[in-house]
Amino acid sequence: MTDTVEALQDVAFPLSVPGIHELRESQRSLQTQLSTRLLPHLLKEAVPAIVVLGGSSGAGKSTLLNTLIGEEVSEASVIRPTTKTPVLVLHEDDEGAMAEHLLLDLCDVIVTPNAIPGIALVDAPDLDSIDAHNRSVSQTLLNAADLWVFVTTASRYGDHLAWSTLTEAFDRGMTTAVVLNRLPERAKVAVRGDLMKRMAESGMGESPLFIVDDAGPTSGRLDAGRVAEFKEWLELMRSTRASKSLVSRTSRALMPAIRRELLDLADAAAAQTEAAASLRETAKQSGDEPWKKLENTIEVGRLASGAPTTQWLSLASTGGPLASLSTGRDILFPSRAIAKRDRAASDIAHAIDDALRVSLTQALISARERADFAWAGSYVDTTDLVVAVDIERLVERAVRQWHDDAAAAAARVTGPITKRVSTDGLADLLRAGAGGVTGLQSALSKTGGLGGLTRVQRALKQRCREAIDAVVEEYVTVIDRLDMPDSSTLRIRARELVDAVWEKK
Known part of the structure; x- marks a missing residue:
């Protein structure tokens, strides 16, 4: 009996499903019957x-x-x-x-x-x-x-x-x-x-x-x-002594109903777990379509459309600071214009960063809206499930981590490109190339930067996927933090309470 009372005290029904108010009232009623009516008579005759x-x-x-x-x-x-x-x-x-x-x-x-x-x-x-x-x-x-x-x-x-x-x-x-x-x-x-x-x-x-x-x-x-x-x-x-008989008779008469109520609560607990799993799964699926679209944007080089490509064509044209990269010819004194090449590389890379921020922000908003829409359409009332997603923070974190990835990749490059730009400049060129500037991709291949380019392209996808997953994880975390009930405990108590306590008494 004590174990049953404790199990009822521990069980929680955090999700607002249809009938939740009646369910919680049934739980309170059952706790009262056990703790204030049945248990005291067992403890003290x-x-x-x-x-x-x-x-x-x-x-x-x-x-x-x-x-x-x-x-x-x-x-x-x-x-x-x-x-x-x-x-x-x-x-x-x-x-x-x-x-x-x-x-x-x-x-x-x-x-x-x-x-x-x-x-x-x-x-x-x-x-x-x-x-x-x-x-x-x-x-x-x-x-x-x-x-x-x-x-x-x-x-x-x-x-x-x-x-x-x-x-x-x-x-x-x-x-x-x-x-x-x-x-x-x-x-x-x-x-x-x-x-x-x-x-x-x-x-x-x-x-x-x-x-x-x-x-x-x-x-x-x-x-x-x-x-x-x-x-x-x-x-x-x-x-x-009919009062004692009354207590015993009433207690025995109540047991079938108490057992049914415990089993009903166990079913409700299982339904809560299923509802939580459903919300968790719909949240996870909310990031799939936004990721597919963003992945395609990266793969076809759409980040480089407009300003990044225009800047490359201008800076790599004859007389431009990056002309030697586009022609692939060796230059007599490669170190003399490194600072100019670095600035040019930075300009193109920043344009790619801006395009990335726009595309990634759209993807994260889409993931959030899909999750919100899915939860709003659930049979669970999710009004009280507050999910806070700081999209700007996630975007900036992804961009910053991608910068670090590019710097690490640039440090591993050993080809001729390392004599024409600094390590920081090379990291910017790798980001611009990974963003889809095709002419720059070709130039990097000719000057020994292909391996670094591949690593930075892979890192770009990884960081974008992680950002979308982070949005999804905010929703999953809200579910995982709920104190979900254990239906098995209530089923065990329903069986043991009747068999061990009352039928053999």
């Missing part, structure tokens, strides 16, 4: 039965509790909602057994000798409270109950919310009783008959039904005689 008085607004739950105890332990008023913080009433003999019970953190606790030993009575907030927190607390208390006493009135017993909650709890195996409060004499036969019919049709024909006659306007407490039958029933449970 002396824990009293938890009897929750629940129902609609104005049903008189607080007045009923005060009358049962014989003192005003819970505020009763015509102002709604009256009970905002639940009130838990214990007999002093049960105080030690309840010492570490989780309900103590949720309720105002009253310890009094007037309480019924072995029975912990809880006055819950209204099921239909206008306060959402009150409604949530009321539902939590019902999940923690060994016995739910549905308190209603002649005018409210047919309320859809309260009645559907009652039948749902009964269907899950919870033991229930009904108190029909403030019943006018003139309506007693008709209302009692109709309510009994409803209970029978819902399968609750054997659940106890107690009638509390209308006493007119009152506050605080009723005459004790009006709740005598209900109090005698509670005391009878205590005196015959």
